[in-house]
Amino acid sequence: MKKRRKETLWAYLTSAPSLILILLIVVFPILYTGYISFTNMNVYHWFDFSFIGTENYKRALFVFDSGFLGALLATILWTIVNMVLQLVIAFVLASLLNIQNFKFRRVYKTLLMFPWAMPGYVSILLWKTGMFNSQFGLLNQWMEKLGLEAQRWLATDVSAFICCTVVNLWLALPFMIMIVDGALQSVDKSCYENAILDGANWVQRTIYLTIPSIKPIIAPSVIITVFTTFKQFDVIYLLTQQVGAKTGSNLHTILTYAYENAFVTNNYGYSSAVSIIIFVMLIAFSLLTRKRLREGE
Amino acid sequence: MKRWLAILLIVCLVTTLFVGCSQPEEISDGTVTITIWHDKEEEVAAVLQTELERLEPDIVVKLERKDGLTEALKLVGNDPKAAPDMYFFAHDKLGVYAEMGILAPISDFIDATALEAYLPMTIEAATYKGEIYQLPLYFETLLYMYNRRYMKDDKVPKTTEELYEYMRKTTVGGHYGFVEQHSTAYYSAGWIHAFGGYIINEEGQPGLDSKETIAALEYHKKFVEYMPSEGEYATVNTLFREAKAHSTIGGPWLVPTIRESGIDLGLAPMPVVNETGKAIAPYSGVQGLHVLKVAAGKKHDAIIKVLQQLTGDEVGIAIAKASGCAPAKLSCYDDPDVAKDLMVMSMYETAQNAVPMPNIPEMDVMWTVTENLLVDINMSGKDVTESAKAAQKKALDLIASMK
Numbered sequence: 001m002k003k004r005r006k007e008t009l010w011a012y013l014t015s016a017p018s019l020i021l022i023l024l025i026v027v028f029p030i031l032y033t034g035y036i037s038f039t040n041m042n043v044y045h046w047f048d049f050s051f052i053g054t055e056n057y058k059r060a061l062f063v064f065d066s067g068f069l070g071a072l073l074a075t076i077l078w079t080i081v082n083m084v085l086q087l088v089i090a091f092v093l094a095s096l097l098n099i100q101n102f103k104f105r106r107v108y109k110t111l112l113m114f115p116w117a118m119p120g121y122v123s124i125l126l127w128k129t130g131m132f133n134s135q136f137g138l139l140n141q142w143m144e145k146l147g148l149e150a151q152r153w154l155a156t157d158v159s160a161f162i163c164c165t166v167v168n169l170w171l172a173l174p175f176m177i178m179i180v181d182g183a184l185q186s187v188d189k190s191c192y193e194n195a196i197l198d199g200a201n202w203v204q205r206t207i208y209l210t211i212p213s214i215k216p217i218i219a220p221s222v223i224i225t226v227f228t229t230f231k232q233f234d235v236i237y238l239l240t241q242q243v244g245a246k247t248g249s250n251l252h253t254i255l256t257y258a259y260e261n262a263f264v265t266n267n268y269g270y271s272s273a274v275s276i277i278i279f280v281m282l283i284a285f286s287l288l289t290r291k292r293l294r295e296g297e
Numbered sequence: 298m299k300r301w302l303a304i305l306l307i308v309c310l311v312t313t314l315f316v317g318c319s320q321p322e323e324i325s326d327g328t329v330t331i332t333i334w335h336d337k338e339e340e341v342a343a344v345l346q347t348e349l350e351r352l353e354p355d356i357v358v359k360l361e362r363k364d365g366l367t368e369a370l371k372l373v374g375n376d377p378k379a380a381p382d383m384y385f386f387a388h389d390k391l392g393v394y395a396e397m398g399i400l401a402p403i404s405d406f407i408d409a410t411a412l413e414a415y416l417p418m419t420i421e422a423a424t425y426k427g428e429i430y431q432l433p434l435y436f437e438t439l440l441y442m443y444n445r446r447y448m449k450d451d452k453v454p455k456t457t458e459e460l461y462e463y464m465r466k467t468t469v470g471g472h473y474g475f476v477e478q479h480s481t482a483y484y485s486a487g488w489i490h491a492f493g494g495y496i497i498n499e500e501g502q503p504g505l506d507s508k509e510t511i512a513a514l515e516y517h518k519k520f521v522e523y524m525p526s527e528g529e530y531a532t533v534n535t536l537f538r539e540a541k542a543h544s545t546i547g548g549p550w551l552v553p554t555i556r557e558s559g560i561d562l563g564l565a566p567m568p569v570v571n572e573t574g575k576a577i578a579p580y581s582g583v584q585g586l587h588v589l590k591v592a593a594g595k596k597h598d599a600i601i602k603v604l605q606q607l608t609g610d611e612v613g614i615a616i617a618k619a620s621g622c623a624p625a626k627l628s629c630y631d632d633p634d635v636a637k638d639l640m641v642m643s644m645y646e647t648a649q650n651a652v653p654m655p656n657i658p659e660m661d662v663m664w665t666v667t668e669n670l671l672v673d674i675n676m677s678g679k680d681v682t683e684s685a686k687a688a689q690k691k692a693l694d695l696i697a698s699m700k
Contacts, residue, residue: 044699046371046396046399134525243668246676248526248676260669264665266658267700
């Protein structure tokens, strides 16, 4: 009993620095944002701010106007489309990588992981100027070669949504491929042999054996990806909304919308209230996703 | 063994945590150290450093390059342990810092009469609510640039209608007569000012739906039709550098890369708008030194000496020679080398019409609102008046949200 208590104490002691670190860099900023959201901290009351109750929350609800509703719907659509495409493409590619006696598997794997090695900011701007730019972009050069008219790929909401999705897939697929690939490798090969002996074809093996086997393994990464896709900022902002380089599309996620309508005001109390409301939305969305995934198990 | 390794790792983690929170040591042998944050290019920093080394050994000035300077000042601007004593930056943020209460007026350190020797535009830029918060050193503004391969010196458009005619004739087959960042607030402001309009005035009142601004946006639109739809920095500058655009409006920071690309660069005064008789009047950014309140009391005398050292002509002339920036002090233009420098003198000429970027805090929200308005008009083809009214309402809402 004494030994057990000693071991528990030792475990807490060794993990204490990490827990303190997490408290400092994760929990404290959230709590502090919550505190600031109840104050009038802005340019005019930077250091002498005071408690103003729920005033900022009342004002924050004005940000959630029809524009915000559109951005929220776009964000949900964005998350669903990206998640579905990521899962399907990652599954297909990982399945191809797991074909027996597949040559150069490691080379392909490395190539597929390559986008992950590049900083997201660089990748996004490379796509913007290298692919989608109407003057110099590769897409319009191909269009020109084919005798077609040059397009403004990021100018309308629909085309910008498609372009942003392509870039997001490029950035996010390596992670999902790696997870699905690992999950596929963990499936017992003898199960496949039995299935083949029972006369199951590829589709049946996939539906009744592969997917149920890998589901518990990929579920956490799906939750993580849903979370990161829902709160996406950089892809949409850098491709379409960057100050000095706007493209004409009015595509917004809730974060880019909140940035343009609250964060630019330098009103930290007000912006914090908006952040906390979005934070609550994200938590709710994540809980919903987890519940759905559990129900599906 | 494992246990010792774990303890060692814990010690390392905790040590690195607290090392980050430590403070640099103060020199205590009578020497006063002045720390200046900046985000300028090496040439400018080197000139400043050389000039300020003349104050040694009594005063040691440390110039520290700081990325994200504006945000860092918001966080630590009133913290005596973390804030610098002074910072070197453009004037447009000084209203924000003055309202935050972290800036000390320059007039607390140098005699106001010393500032009479400066270009009025630069002092106007340094002034917020009647107080001067910046010692101006140099300024930047946009220039009309042309490729002499296509546009001869005597054929450079002097008016906007001449420019329009030139664009109509020469914009063909992937070539453009004139390009600019047509849908960004900084570049469009010049056209708006030429019509007597404004983005925001000194009182913090947006002017996006004023009849002058609407007239300017309406007039500017016809020029945009002969420019590439994407008017952002990379596209516009690449077109000019690759000799696909005959002329452009750009900042002096582009000149080195344009010359490296082998373009025979010409600089000319801004075209005059035919309808108003006024030249395109772009924004100017005045770079200079600001004093933080945290240092104003305890290092008062040293700050006076630093500022006095930088009020001489030498530093302005040296910066002009090193990086082609236009000095803020009028007497610097008497120097023969400065007077011969085409780029510096072009900026000096443009400065006669240039409007200092607003330094009021409200301007922070105007960049995005104005750009959205320009995108709606120039890229999405929306009605000018309706868009301007909507943008004005948005600007007022956001300004109200600042308080």
